[in-house]
Amino acid sequence: MHLFFSPIGKLTLYLDPGTGSMVIQVVLAALLSVGVLVRVFWNKISSWFKPKKTAASADIDPTEIVEADSAQNTPEDGLK
DSSP, X not given: OHHHHTTTOOOOOOOOHHHHHHHHHHHHHHHHHHHHXXXXXXXXXXXXXXXXXXXXXXXXXXXXXXXXXXXXXXXTGGGO
């Protein structure tokens, strides 16, 4: 490789100040992306540390609408 660049002259290594800021940006981007990943997958991450639900509690749906008993009158009952 040295023979290829020998006509140019002596090669020196050079890092300008922009290189340092680029390295800082890459490190900050990596840290922020890890933070975003934790935020997006927080429920899955926290489920590793919570106890498992039992079969009985897993069957209960807190948003379920329970039908009224047949003893109560409904507007349709008057039409029959």
